[in-house]
Amino acid sequence: MAQDAHYSSTTLAEAAAGRKLPTLEVALAYVRACGGDPAVWEERWRSAVAESPSPSSEGPEIGGGDQEQRAPYVGLAAYGPQDAEWFFGRERLIEDMVSRVRTQRFLAVFGASGAGKSSLLRAGLLPEIGSQNASAGEQWPTVLLTPGPHPLDACAAHVAAFSNRSAVELREGLKGNERALHLTVLQALAGRPADVDLLLVVDQFEEVFTLCADADERARFISALLCAARTPDSRTRVVLGVRADFYARCSQYPDLVEALRDAQLLVGPMTADELRQAIIRPAARAECTVEGALLARVMADAASEPNSLPLVSHALLETWRRRRGNSLALSGYEAAGGIRHALARTAETVYTTLTGQQQQLACGILLRLVALGDNTGDAKRRVRRDELDTTGPGTDTVLEALARARLVTLDTDTVEITHEALLQAWPRLREWLDQNRADLIAHxxxxxxxxxxxxxxxxxxxxxxxxxxxxxxxxxxxxxxxxxxxxxxxxxxxxxxxxxxxxxxxxxxxxxxxxxLALISSAMSIIAFQQRGTAQAARDRAVAEQAVTQAGQVAGLDPALAAQTNLAAYRIHPTQQAATNLLNTQNTALSTTLTGHSGAVYAVAFSPDGHTLATGGRDKTIRLWDMSESAHPTPLGRPLTGHTSWVYWLQFSPDGRTLASASRDKTARLWNVSDRADPTPLGQPLTGHTGYVFSVSFSPDERTLATASFDHTVRLWDTSDPAHPRALGQPLTGHTDSVASASFSPDGRTVASAGHDHTIRLWNVTDRNHPHPWRPALAGHTDAVYAVSFSPDSHTMASVGNDRTVRLWDVSDPAHTAPLGRPLTGHTDTVLATAFSNHGHTLATAGADNTILLWDLSRPDRPTPLGPPLVGHTSFVYWVAFSPDGHTLASVGDDHTLRVWSLPETVLTGHTDTVKTVAYAPNGHTLVTAGNDHTLRLWDTRDPADPTALGPPLTAHADAITRVAFSPDGRTLASASHDLTVRLWEVSDPAHPRSLASIPTHDAESTDALAFHPTEHILVTGGPHRSLQLWDISDPAHPTALRQPLTGAISKLHWAAFSPDGAVLASTSSDDQVRLWDVHDAAHPQPLPSIETGAKSGILWGAFAPHTRTLATAAGHTVQLWDVHDPVNPTALGLPLSGHTLLVQSVDFAPDGHTLASVGNDGTLRLWNTSDPAHAAPIGNPLTAGHTDGLKSAAYSPDGHTLATAGEDHLVQLTSTDLHHAIRRICATTSTPTATQWKQYLPQLPVKHPCR
Known part of the structure; x- marks a missing residue:
């Protein structure tokens, strides 16, 4: 009977004996095996369910104190509807989700594993909808399900319970008719008010990919959901909860893609305040307090562990079990193991209490509960309980032990791992998966x-x-x-x-x-050989895709390692994903890692010629490095010894022949480094300080050295004869606590000292024998100040400290110093280091958040972040130093390493607000950029790796500049602005541009339309009342209007352009139409039929493909291609290109027309293969191109080798489209993965250098 029912004998015996009420699925299987009527027995099962007592909805148990008190945290489990009163921190997201559900019938909630999607749906959405409906006097019925291996069965069982229909009948209907679900809901709600809908929530929707092996069933399930939600007379609202790494799998279903277009909600990590609420408010509700030290520790640990909510909840539950009285303390948290180790400790404790045979069973059970992934990583898998039955009685014992610890969840007849966090957090399980991967895939x-x-x-x-x-x-x-x-x-x-x-x-x-058939057999052997080759190619592709996935996971921690991993993947199998990831590295700082010190490294300094680097640290040594090849430094000679404690600070003298060091041994030392391979001590140590010496600084004439100390003083030393240094005058006093650093200004007039007393002091040292304060101490920092540095011109000073801020000061007159702008607040922990580049336009800061931030100081009063944080160090970054040419940055840290960073030279800085538009001149090497700072800037990009500014910015406009365009001969530049003018500029010599004319648009609403005719001296601009105006610019200094404006738009114009042959003029506007004009005779343009795009959010941009009349338009989150070869009958080419998650702002074709680039507010640059415009497809992964905010414009260079992008981060980035260029940079600037890294990220491959 068990074989006929397809369930184990144990499960059927328990049901038959009445020991356990089976699920409907088990009951019907039993009935079929006995030859009974499923419909009759389904009705009997429902009666039994109605008569049986309901299980109590208990919260998680507690381990100490009052056993009847409910714990405020649920551990690994998701918060359910019964836990809503304990669920905090997501109020804003819940409000947004409820609003979306009430205004649209389909919504997909995406988020990484561990982001809290299930809790948000179960304890957030469902209770809030229920509460609001109850207040309004209505009640929406709700159905919550997870797809499992048979989503149609799951859907039928749950909806049947709501609709009082037979599950058997409904499942058969779903198999044959996509409208069955929709019709069932309509019938069930027929007698209820029209504003009452069914809310159908499908949590863990990714199970349709990980657990459902039947592609046809998967497709029918998706179709049923979409039909129920999107049919005009729908009374169903569908909400999906989906793991974000299955987004690409969703994109394989066109109807689902269409539904997702404007129906996505992304669940990101909790903000600091949200996490604080999630920690303290459940405890408060349980009349318990959270110790301040515990709160700070949990928040700090969570910040370093992305998507760690399950781990946080588990650690807090374990802390609760270890509480003393009504207080949760840091000691309990640490005893539990904290976020990083609590879960592993719990799992290991359970495992070690099992017998040897039970441990083997536990291993087998847990491995069965994992669905191995390829590009999406491993996932938990729900398994029927009978699938785990063995001949021995140990299975139940093991399952109960795992369930008591909440590592697995037992349902009536299913088992699953409680949360996928266990797969990564428990090393033993990770090891089992890695060791048995091949067998598990086969199984x-x-x-x-x-x-x-x-x-x-x-x-x-x-x-x-x-x-x-x-x-x-x-x-x-x-x-x-x-x-x-x-x-x-x-x-x-x-x-x-x-x-x-x-x-x-x-x-x-x-x-x-x-x-x-021998001859045929021979032929078949050839085919078999070919098939083996095909199989090998498939394996290579799978390995490469896995490597790309691994690279994506590590990119946020170590971009250099991610770049090497992507390169290894590309060498194995050149996928588009690996290729675009490699292209994206060009705008990223990449580093090589050097080891040698046996402890934390505190100090780093470049020699003035940039050929030598010095480092010092906790191991009491100083090491010199040969920087002849800056990307691959090598040690110089033996370490310098002499200090008897930690080396805190290093600086070379301006002539590079002397090195000064500061140490915890209360001394400073001078070293003769004229022969870098054989440095020697100079004279005796500098003694006099009574506490640790924290810093050293040479004066520009190298005749004086300043030292700062724990003893609250700064001392000056005469180093005219480095072999015989001597103290100058008395120590400089005034600080009331330790002096962390002292630095000479480049003009030699000032020494700045930073103190733990929260102040900075400026000392006038023009007379080295009689230094005195320039002014009273500078206040502003709210905690200890750790470092100060001067810009090369001595006009700007930067200070950093324990208050996590970077502050800039105008010190051009040291006696009248003033703050510059507001404090910079990008760091999330103490800031320890600051350094200016030699050109003074870039500032680097670093600190205890393990990151380095770069700042653009083109305008010191308006500094802006320069690209994303530099990540790679695994602990505090103590100091940073720029190379003299500014192209390299060195950093040292608590992780015992020196990192040498190659900084991308393809970023254009100078704009102080959003850059809205970029364009290349026909000559291919002049680039114009403009934006919200009212300026235009011209750049020479002959060498895209080293672009240079051409003259000062052009400042004639009085408001934001929205569009720029070059004339076909490159001699005239046009710019359109919100100041309601279009200006023309003479740029024959782009280094010396001059203004030619100003054309008023005569419109109360600014227009972004601006384009030159490809062959004639004609310019199109916005005209009065949302019209287009053609201008004769034969004499660009005196443009004249051609006839009357072209009218028709009923809303704001966004873009206009001529087709490459000059015969068609196209424009877009907020009314979602593309208007076309026949301009064969530009003096007499004729309107053509408009394109009704069907877009709902305005068409912000367009572009014609070179040499053709293929048109691309950007509307909403998508790009649409159009065939306008016959402009009287324009037609759409294929489906809209989707992928952007926010508005697409700009598109541009490559010169060969085979590639389209699009950029948008989601901060991504996407490439599309348009070789066949009717079947355009995405190329690889989206790029950020080094930007950290929304993108506004993109433009290909005329040769197609470079793509310029501009955005809200005030930057313009140049990205080479030459993949080999990107690979050469990776190989020149990064270290080969170590054997340990290779084993971790590329375990399927033998260790091999990707660059060889």
């Missing part, structure tokens, strides 16, 4: 085949045969006593073997005839 494939065989009434046609059966049999022999095998799979393989034996008997009869 997963065989189990799916066995399930298909079972569901197809054990059809012999599904059985294995030949080599496939031989491999499966060999696998089964190795796992015969293993829980992995299972009854169904064993039956499947036994049936396959029986069929194979029968086939062998038949084949012996035909052996003689087979001899005739």
């Amino acid at each position: 997963q494939q065989m189990a799916e085949a066995a399930l298909t065989w079972d569901r197809e009434d054990r059809d012999p046609g599904v059985l294995y045969r030949g080599a496939r059966l031989a491999a499966a049999t060999e696998w089964a022999e190795r796992h015969r006593s293993d829980i992995l095998l299972g009854d169904r799979l064993r039956d499947f393989l036994d049936a396959s073997a029986r069929q194979e034996r029968r086939a062998a008997t038949r084949s012996r009869i035909a052996i003689a005839a087979l001899a005739v």
Whole structure:
């Protein structure tokens, strides 16, 4: 009977004996096996459910104190509807989600694993909708389900319970009619008010990909959901909860793509305030307090662990179990293991309490509960309880132990891992998965085949045969006593073997005839060889895709390692994803890592010629490095020893012949480094300080050295004869606490000192024998100040400290110093280091948040971040130093390493607000940029790796500049602005541009339309009342209007352009139409039929493909291609190109027309293959191109080798489209992955240098 029912004998026996009420699915399987009527027994099952007592909805138990008190945290489990009163921190997101659900019938909630999607849906959305509906006197019925391996079954069972229909009947309907779900809901709600809808929430929607092996069932389930939500008379609102890494899988279903277009909600990490609420408010509700030190520690730990909410909840639950009285303390948290170790500690404790046989069972059970992924990583898998039955009684014991610790969740007849966080947090399970991956993949494939065989009434046609059966049999022999095998799979393989034996008997009869086929056999061997090649290619692709996935996971921690991993993937199999990831590295700082010090490294300094680097640290040594090849430094000689404690600070003298060092041993030392391979001490240590010496600084004439100390003083030393230094005058006093650093200004007139007393003091040292304060101490920092640095011109000073801020000061007159702008607040922890580049336009800061930030100081009063943080160090970054040319940055840290960073030279800085538009001149090397700072800037990009500004910015406009364009001959530049003018500029000599004319647009609403005719001296601009105006610019200093304006737009104009042949003029506007004009005779333009795009959010931009009349338009989150070869009958080419998650702001075709670039407010640059415009497709992964905010404009250079992008981060980035250029930079600037890194990220491959 068990075989006929497809359930284990244990499960059926428990149901038959009345010990356990089975699920509807189990009950109906039993009935079918006995030959009963499923419809009759379904009704009886429902009656039994109605009569049985409801289980209590208990919260998680507690381990100490009052056993009846509910714990305020749920551990790994998701918060459910019953936990809503304990669910805090997501109020704003819940409000947004509820608003979206009320205004649209379909919504997909995306988020990384661990972001809290399930809790948000279960404890946020459902209770809030219910509460609001109850207040309004209405009640929406709700259905919450997870798809599992058979989503149609799950849907039928849950919706049948709501609609009082037969689950059997509904499932059959869903299999044959996509409208079955929709019709069932309509029928169920027929007697209820029209404003009452069914809210259908599908949590863990990714299970349709990870658990459902039947592609047809998956497609029918998706179709049923979409039909129910999107049919005009729909009364269903569908909400999906989806893991973000399955977004690409969703994109394989066109109807789902269309539904997702404007129906996505991204769940990101909690903000600091949200996390604080999630920690303290549940405890407060339980009348418990959270110790301040514990709160700070949990928040700091969570900040370094992305998507760590399950780990936070588990750690807090374990802390609660260790509480003393009504207080949660840091000691309890640390005893539990904290975020990083609490879960592993819990799992390890459970595991070690099991017997040896039970431990083997636990391993097998947990491995069965994991669905191995390729590009999406591993996922948890829900398994029927009977699939885990073995011949021994140990399975129940093991499951109960795992469930008590909340590592697994037991349902009526299913088992699953409580949260996927366990897969990464428990090293033992991770090791099991890694060691058994090949066997598990094989098992997963065989189990799916066995399930298909079972569901197809054990059809012999599904059985294995030949080599496939031989491999499966060999696998089964190795796992015969293993829980992995299972009854169904064993039956499947036994049936396959029986069929194979029968086939062998038949084949012996035909052996003689087979001899005739020898020639055919030879041919087949060739085919087999080709198939083996195909199989190898498939394996290579799978390995490469896995490597790309690994690179994506590490990119936020170490971009250099991610770049090497992507390169390794590309070498294995050149996928588009790997290629675009490699292109994206060009605008990223990449580093090589150097080791040698045996402890924390505190100090780093470049020699004035940039050829030598010095480092010092906790191991009491100083090391010199040869920087002849800046990307690959090598040690110079032996470490310098002499200090008896930690080395805190280093600086070379301006002539590079002397090195000064400061130490915890209360001394400073001078070293002769004229011979870098054989440096020697100079004279005796400088003594006099009574506390640690924190810093040293040479004067520009190198005749004086300043030292700062723990003893609250600064001392000056005469170093005219470095072999015989001597103290100058008395110590400089005034600080009331330790002086962390002292620095000479480049003009030699000032020494600035930073103190733990929260102040900075400026000392007039023009007379070195009689220094005195320039002014009273500078206040502003609210905690200890750790470092100060001067700009090369001595006009600007930067200070950093324990208050996590960077402050800039105008010190051009040291006696009248003033703050410059507001404090910079990008760091999330103490800031320890600051350094200016030699050109003075860039500032680097670093600190205890393990990051380095770069700042653009083109305008010191309006500094802006310069690209994303530099990440790679795994602990505090103590100091940074720029190379003299500014192209390299060195950093040292608590992780015992020196990192040498190659800074991208492809970033254009200078704008002080959003850059809205960029354009290349026809000559291919002049670039114009403009934006909200009212300025235009011209750049020479002959060498895209080293672009230079051409003259000062052009400042004639009085408001934001929205569009720029060059005339076909490159001699005239046009710019359109919100000041309601278009200006023309003479740029024949782009280094000396001059203004030619100003054209008023005569419109109360600014217009962004601006374009030159490709062959004639004609310019199109916005005109009065949302019109277009053509201008004759034969004499650009005196433009004249051609006829009357072209009218028709009923809303704001966004873009206009001529087709490449000059025959068609196109424009876009907020009314979602593309208007076309026949301009063969520009003096007499004729309107053509408009394109009704169907867009709902205005068309912000467009672009014609070179040499054709293919038009691309950007509307909403998508790009649409159009065929306007016959402008009277324009047609759409293919489906809209989707992928952007916010408004697309600009598009541009490559010169060959085969590639389209699009940029948008989501901060991404996307590339599209438009070789066949009717079947355009994305190329690889989206790029950020080094930007950190929304993008506004993109333009290809005329040769197609460079792509310029501009955005809200005030930057313009130049990205080479030459993949080999990107690879050369990676190989020139990054370290080869270590053996440990290779094993971690590329375990499928032997260690091999990607750059060789």
